[in-house]
Amino acid sequence: MDLSRREVIRGALATGASVALAGCGSHSDAPRIAGGDPWRQFKGATLNFISENTAPTAAIAANLRPFTELTGINVSIVTLELSALVQRVALDLASGQAQYQVIYADPYQVLAPYQKGLVDLRGPQSDPNLPDLPGGLADFIPTQLDAAGRFVDRQAVYALPYDAPTMIWQYRRDLFDKYRDRMANDLGFDPTPGGDRTWEEYFQIARWFNENATSDVRYGTGHQARQHDSLMNDFSNVLWSYGGDYFDNGKEVGRLGTTDPGPCRLGSEAAIAGAEFYNRLLGIADPASTTWDWDGVGAALRSGRLAMCPNWHEFAASNEKAMPGKIDYAPLPKGPVGTANMYGGTGIAISANTLPHERGAAWLFLVWSTSPETQLTNLKSKAGGGTPTRTSVYALPEVRAAEHRPSSMPNMLTAAAVREAWQPDRIGLRPKIPMWNECNTAVFTQLSRMLTGATSPQEAMRSITSRVDQIVARGWVA
Incomplete structure (x- = not known):
């Protein structure tokens, strides 16, 4: 060996x-x-x-x-x-x-x-x-x-x-059905979740639930924003949709990987804009978001606490057990540059x-x-x-049939969403580099500080950039 x-x-x-x-x-x-x-x-x-x-x-x-x-x-x-x-x-x-x-x-x-x-x-x-x-x-x-x-x-x-x-948009179908016309009238757009919605519209939908549907749900959105790998995943969807990335040639670095990714690009204007929006979004999300990983936010959705959240699609099976027929799925919203769904x-x-x-x-x-x-x-x-x-x-015919309720394979209820999410221009791939674990820690540590108000989005992105450049500069002995 x-x-x-x-x-x-x-x-x-x-x-x-x-x-x-x-x-x-x-x-x-x-x-x-x-x-x-x-x-x-x-x-x-x-x-x-x-x-x-x-x-x-x-x-x-x-x-x-x-x-x-x-x-x-x-x-x-x-x-x-x-x-x-x-x-x-x-x-x-x-x-x-x-x-x-x-x-x-x-x-x-x-x-x-x-x-x-x-x-x-x-x-x-x-x-x-x-x-x-x-x-x-x-x-x-x-x-x-x-x-x-x-x-x-x-x-x-x-x-x-x-x-x-794969991370997709999970939402209370029953609540969107109940409030759709009222939301559309108040917000001025069709609130139906899907890849054509923007992150800014997602923000407005979440805030609308906060202010208008408290008898049915406590918060419009929740996130896996604990100081943990989950925070990097949740943030990255927004980062990429705003045109930011961790390194140059991000899709190639994510898909095939490299031992030398070059300088970190999280200090770019696009990356900072993504961080500013993410910080604003978390400002109206369930405050417990900063204590949750994917399990926490998944449990909050199933308990009826949230109207929607981004989360891994394989939570569909648990969702159907807890709230059969009430939760549905769509690709994540788009940003100014495109859409990305973390794989x-x-x-x-x-x-x-x-x-x-x-x-x-x-x-x-x-x-x-x-x-x-x-x-x-x-x-x-x-x-x-x-x-x-x-x-x-x-x-397989039985698998295709399971994409619709009633379904004996509840994870297949997400199939339409993940098929879109897995397209090469939509799949979100974090950097596949040997030193990623250490870089990841730098990312979610500074993002956590940003969410608690200890640092600004701009300072957080620049601090991550500096730390990641130090880690990458040490290289990796092959």
Whole structure:
């Protein structure tokens, strides 16, 4: 393995890891039975899969029997909060052996910094002794394959798209129906949520609910604006729609990534204008927004506290359980330059520390867990859900039918919105750079200070720019 221990240890410490580096004693490879059914050749093997606690992993964990019956392979799943996962993965990669053969490879905190610790999946895909990916790589949604699976090299693939959470406009359909004519008369425009609405109109709608619908809802809007990764996500939608960006060539830096993004551009007039609007919007939002991440704002919407919010589309399943038929979905509003919907998808990868047979067994799990059949099962799951990352699944008649109520696959109620959000000119992709975790911390720390009034939008953007330039200037040892 060519990933330097120094690089991984430094990365682990940058995320706050304090555990000691694992020992480097040898361990035995998985068994292999030559010939016969290629799905049964690693019968008796055990795989460890480390994942963030996400919808598809919850669904798979609740229904692993089909994979075990198909392959004879046992799978143990460990789920952690993302920052803890990053620490554990970094240390495992540095150990020289794979405690976790299968890795939930967040594009920004795992793939970009530790790409050399992951297997280029073109190898197992071309191995005649291993099953092929059904539909091949071409069946994955192209923007997602690049964002979640590639880094710099346009050919190499280090992860298969596994989940696809995307931020969209979630709103109380019943309240908009009730007040639409009155709002339109008072505001002078059709308030129906959609990609043609502007952020300024979103602000006016939120303020209208604050002032005119207090018997039905406490606040017009709420946000995931805690000093946390969630704040960066929420803000970025506005930033991009105002024409601001983190670096030059932002779409390319977000889609394929780079080790040298150049100077930070958050000090631009467009970025500052976006920050000024965001600060103003949060000024009329539910004050608890600064204590919420995505779970908090999602719970507030479901409890009837909010009329609308931007949030990850996969909350649709929970929304339908709590308020069936009352919440609907649309792309986020547009700004002066365009619209952007933050993509938070992640791929599933294989540790490069795996031994040859372990690697083959892990490939079987990747093929199975991302297959159209498994993605359809996950979509129907009561335990999790998730949304497919394969084009073919969306074309299935039962999946298309589920886009409308009554729906047995409630996440599909967001399909029209996310289809628009995933278009190359609308998908929001944060910078895929090895040092993003540290840059992200600088972003949400200063944004939080801005929202509490400790600094102005202009000062916050300039402070982030200065700090990010320092981080990037240190570079990353490949």
